[in-house]
Amino acid sequence: MVYDLIVTGAGAVGLATALNVQRKRPDWSVLVLEKASRVAAHQTGHNSGVIHSGVYYPPGGTRARLCRRGYDQLLAFCDEEEVPYRITGKFIVAVNEAELPGLSRIHERGRANGLQNLRWMSGDEMREHSPHTGGVAALWVPQSGIVDYAAVSEAYARRLERQGGVVQLNTTVLGQQRSGREFVVHTSRGDFRSRHLINCGGLYSDHLTEMSGERPEVQILPFRGEYYELAPAAAARVQHLIYPVPDPAFPFLGVHLTPMIDGRVEAGPNAVLAFAREGYRNTVFNRRELAAALGYSGFRALARKHWRKGARELQRSFSKRAFYRSVRPLMPSLQLKDLRPGGAGVRAMAVGPRGEMVDDFLFYGADRLINVANAPSPAATASLAIGEEVAGRLLDQRD
Ligand SMILES: Cc1cc2nc3c(=O)[nH]c(=O)nc-3n(C[C@H](O)[C@H](O)[C@H](O)COP(=O)(O)OP(=O)(O)OC[C@H]3O[C@@H](n4cnc5c(N)ncnc54)[C@H](O)[C@@H]3O)c2cc1C
Numbered sequence: 001m002v003y004d005l006i007v008t009g010a011g012a013v014g015l016a017t018a019l020n021v022q023r024k025r026p027d028w029s030v031l032v033l034e035k036a037s038r039v040a041a042h043q044t045g046h047n048s049g050v051i052h053s054g055v056y057y058p059p060g061g062t063r064a065r066l067c068r069r070g071y072d073q074l075l076a077f078c079d080e081e082e083v084p085y086r087i088t089g090k091f092i093v094a095v096n097e098a099e100l101p102g103l104s105r106i107h108e109r110g111r112a113n114g115l116q117n118l119r120w121m122s123g124d125e126m127r128e129h130s131p132h133t134g135g136v137a138a139l140w141v142p143q144s145g146i147v148d149y150a151a152v153s154e155a156y157a158r159r160l161e162r163q164g165g166v167v168q169l170n171t172t173v174l175g176q177q178r179s180g181r182e183f184v185v186h187t188s189r190g191d192f193r194s195r196h197l198i199n200c201g202g203l204y205s206d207h208l209t210e211m212s213g214e215r216p217e218v219q220i221l222p223f224r225g226e227y228y229e230l231a232p233a234a235a236a237r238v239q240h241l242i243y244p245v246p247d248p249a250f251p252f253l254g255v256h257l258t259p260m261i262d263g264r265v266e267a268g269p270n271a272v273l274a275f276a277r278e279g280y281r282n283t284v285f286n287r288r289e290l291a292a293a294l295g296y297s298g299f300r301a302l303a304r305k306h307w308r309k310g311a312r313e314l315q316r317s318f319s320k321r322a323f324y325r326s327v328r329p330l331m332p333s334l335q336l337k338d339l340r341p342g343g344a345g346v347r348a349m350a351v352g353p354r355g356e357m358v359d360d361f362l363f364y365g366a367d368r369l370i371n372v373a374n375a376p377s378p379a380a381t382a383s384l385a386i387g388e389e390v391a392g393r394l395l396d397q398r399d
Pocket residue numbers: 008009010011012013014033034035036039040041042043044045046047048049050051052171172173174200201202203204208225269344345346347348375376377378379380381382
């Protein structure tokens with residue numbers, strides 16, 4: 001059989017893309033190939049579970065636009081498919097006077113991105129709503145919320161299959177070749193053929209781009225984010241998302257307090273180079289992947305520029321006390337014993353050859369092929385809008 005479309009990767013982005021193509025072309029046969037034994041096995045199923053409002057992103061950028069659109073689409077999808085979510089609101093907190101200009105810049109961006117009802121509060125005003133939160137001022141973002149993105153992805157897959165699509169798990173894509181007007185996709189379970197191909201490989205997006213015959217403009221460096229879980233008594237004191245003012249030199253939002261949809265509260269994630277692309281613990285090594293990361297000019301440039309920050313992050317990875325020190329300003333009543341080891345996720349950080357960290361979404365390809373080369377946070381929130389954009393580009397390309 002020749003499929004109309006094969007999508008590689010059953011994370012939120014791959015599944016949402018498959019759904020959007022199916023919506024625009026219900027007559028097409030769609031196959032999603034996934035190497036893991038379940039959907040959302042990697043970034044999508046190991047993230048903070050936050051529904052981002054779009055407050056942070058530079059106005060006019062793809063992230064700002066797709067986050068705002070994806071937010072509305074995600075909530076509508078969750079309502080339709082009965083996936084539980086909660087709009088908790090978020091406090092972005094300046095823990096000292098030096099952070100006020102940064103907070104003010106986020107406020108301006110949020111307004112420029114069209115967010116309504118943002119509120120600047122003094123520290124005391126904020127504590128009327130969130131008594132255990134530290135800080136001298138805060139920005140209240142009422143739109144932010146929480147959801148389980150693994151549950152969202154399972155619902156994406158269910159809808160796709162209900163509408164005639166197929167999600168095939170335990171199938172690793174090993175090679176991709178054009179053959180006339182078709183693609184031959186070589187996998188661990190034999191060859192599949194299709195007329196169109198979209199790669200949404202997350203942590204392996206650069207490998208898949210290369211496999212498809214395109215030259216990747218960036219290499220993926222895996223950055224692990226580790227979480228602690230709050231003991232129940234401390235967790236009961238956190239009702240909203242509590243975020244720091246992010247360091248503008250980095251694409252990560254900083255260690256935050258996150259109520260989860262199942263009632264737990266997490267603190268994290270930090271950001272350390274993982275020794276394997278799917279290295280969820282600091283003891284997991286993949287010699288080939290680590291050598292490729294360390295040998296990459298982009299990594300060496302990044303390390304030269306940011307070694308101090310890298311060393312601090314590494315310390316936070318190995319020392320609970322160092323982690324505690326970084327989260328305590330957000331919640332002064334937190335005690336060291338309130339932190340219990342939690343899970344971890346690995347972010348696919350796209351880095352250019354001179355060490356430039358690419359933080360916007362990146363798609364390329366031509367002639368019936370698209371590679372989603374970079375889909376960092378908030379790509380889970382924005383997944384349906386990313387899928388819509390990628391589906392549109394693919395169908396526009398068609399002859
Ligand atoms: C720690 C952390 C916290 C985050 N917090 C948030 C948040 O709160 N809110 C938010 O919106 N975003 C968040 N993000 C970002 C978000 O999770 C990701 O941007 C999003 O999940 C990316 O989805 P994806 O489908 O591109 O990638 P993934 O979910 O990684 O999926 C890619 C899939 O491709 C498969 N694959 C790869 N290679 C092959 C192959 N050769 N053959 C077959 N299959 C293959 C993989 O197994 C994987 O399942 C966070 C990310 C991390 C890591």
